[in-house]
Amino acid sequence: MGQNLILNMNDHGFVVCAYNRTVSKVHDFLNNEAKGTKVIGAESLEDMVSKLKTPRRIILLVKAGQAVDDFIDKLRRCQSLKAKKLLFVGSGVSGGEEGARYGPSLMPGGHKEAWPHIKDIFQSIAAKVGTGEPCCDWVGDEGAGHFVKMVHNGIEYGDMQLICEAYHLMKDVLGMEHDEMAEAFDKWNKTELDSFLIEITANILKYRDADGTHLLPKIRDSAGQKGTGKWTAISALEYGVPVTLIGEAVFARCLSSLKEERVLASKSLSGPQGAKFTGNKAQFLEDIRKALYASKIISYAQGFMLLRQAAKEFGWTLNYGAIALMWRGGCIIRSVFLGKIKEAFDRDSELQNLLLDNFFSNAVQDCQDSWRRVVSMGVQMGIPMPCFTTALSFYDGYRHDMLPANLLQAQRDYFGAHTYELLSNPGHYIHTNWTGHGGTVSSSSYNA
Numbered sequence: 001m002g003q004n005l006i007l008n009m010n011d012h013g014f015v016v017c018a019y020n021r022t023v024s025k026v027h028d029f030l031n032n033e034a035k036g037t038k039v040i041g042a043e044s045l046e047d048m049v050s051k052l053k054t055p056r057r058i059i060l061l062v063k064a065g066q067a068v069d070d071f072i073d074k075l076r077r078c079q080s081l082k083a084k085k086l087l088f089v090g091s092g093v094s095g096g097e098e099g100a101r102y103g104p105s106l107m108p109g110g111h112k113e114a115w116p117h118i119k120d121i122f123q124s125i126a127a128k129v130g131t132g133e134p135c136c137d138w139v140g141d142e143g144a145g146h147f148v149k150m151v152h153n154g155i156e157y158g159d160m161q162l163i164c165e166a167y168h169l170m171k172d173v174l175g176m177e178h179d180e181m182a183e184a185f186d187k188w189n190k191t192e193l194d195s196f197l198i199e200i201t202a203n204i205l206k207y208r209d210a211d212g213t214h215l216l217p218k219i220r221d222s223a224g225q226k227g228t229g230k231w232t233a234i235s236a237l238e239y240g241v242p243v244t245l246i247g248e249a250v251f252a253r254c255l256s257s258l259k260e261e262r263v264l265a266s267k268s269l270s271g272p273q274g275a276k277f278t279g280n281k282a283q284f285l286e287d288i289r290k291a292l293y294a295s296k297i298i299s300y301a302q303g304f305m306l307l308r309q310a311a312k313e314f315g316w317t318l319n320y321g322a323i324a325l326m327w328r329g330g331c332i333i334r335s336v337f338l339g340k341i342k343e344a345f346d347r348d349s350e351l352q353n354l355l356l357d358n359f360f361s362n363a364v365q366d367c368q369d370s371w372r373r374v375v376s377m378g379v380q381m382g383i384p385m386p387c388f389t390t391a392l393s394f395y396d397g398y399r400h401d402m403l404p405a406n407l408l409q410a411q412r413d414y415f416g417a418h419t420y421e422l423l424s425n426p427g428h429y430i431h432t433n434w435t436g437h438g439g440t441v442s443s444s445s446y447n448a
Helices: 002-011 022-032 047-051 067-079 095-104 111-127 144-172 178-187 195-204 226-238 243-255 259-266 281-314 320-326 337-347 358-381 386-401 404-418
Strands: 091-093 105-110 421-424 425-430
Touching: 002 095, 002 111, 022 095, 022 226, 047 067, 047 111, 091 111, 091 144, 095 358, 105 111, 105 144, 105 195, 105 320, 144 178, 144 195, 144 226, 144 243, 144 281, 144 358, 144 386, 178 195, 243 281, 259 281, 281 320, 281 358, 320 337, 337 358, 337 386, 358 386, 404 421
Parallel strands: none
Antiparallel strands: 091 105, 421 425
């Protein structure tokens, strides 16, 4: 990715000095990919620093964690800047190798005083949408840029799992062939689902191996992960936000990785006997599309709930419409759909939840019958749909003004004297002696 970003900056008229601690990699790069460009190389950190004009703008592309700290320490020593203030920017980058080369989505945050110094570079190399709007803007203070990138990756997990569940239903409920499914995804890509992930899914389904047969059925169904979806789920738990769909998408990958165990279980655990789809296939295919769209809306609504809560926790001022625009192009979750999210926040910058925007509430209402039919049929046919089902459960929970948590609070008070509030007097906590011999003393604050 580093080499592609350098070439991208070069294409936009910036002279870039490349350095790698393995200096031979710099030589290889200059003699091959960067040959004929204005890119120059450095033999050491000192050499690199001496070649940069002030204020020096240095982009580090290293894995998160100790490597970043070590590298910054080296750089600080090299520049003898202990007495000076370094302006640090942490930026999320999305779009893979192609994005890095031809226009990624960039999500910078940190010291805002640094932004004027790097804004032209970042917005020049970023992907463009609409009338040339860059998919890059200042996100916020401290780690806001990386937090937004983390949530982007969590949403990516959700989008991918939703598409996989749609594929599973097409294959095992409707009995569709690969080319037939590819055609369906191609058609879906001309609807509200128009997106990079739907597009590549159609291409994957069409793809044939050297022997002329489809490649997809030969791929081992054990999913890998680098951890960013897990981090999003952990953050959601930490801040008490019900980001259920991303959580289920992570767990679906965990379950898929138990391949040998599942193979054994498949020999002894049975599902519905003799279940067979007998309805209208074209109608059910459209139901799957609508279920996917509705579930996607829920996932993004949850993702933006997490961003809103993080902003409260850290005192960030996040522009949610700008974040949607940053994701509109260049990145893995790029889609027309994100433009609708930007429009929602343009209508109401204080929007509490995407589901409360008329466009999205109407969209979910339009999809609701199809969504419920798909979940019902999938359950009857024994098809696992962790993200479709959790999305619908969240929707039903969110729209209920009364949930059974009153019983839960009573249980907590019964066994642990944790107290509860009355509907008629919120904010006032009381304890009941449920058994007549438990006493009237409540416990200290403890949210078990």
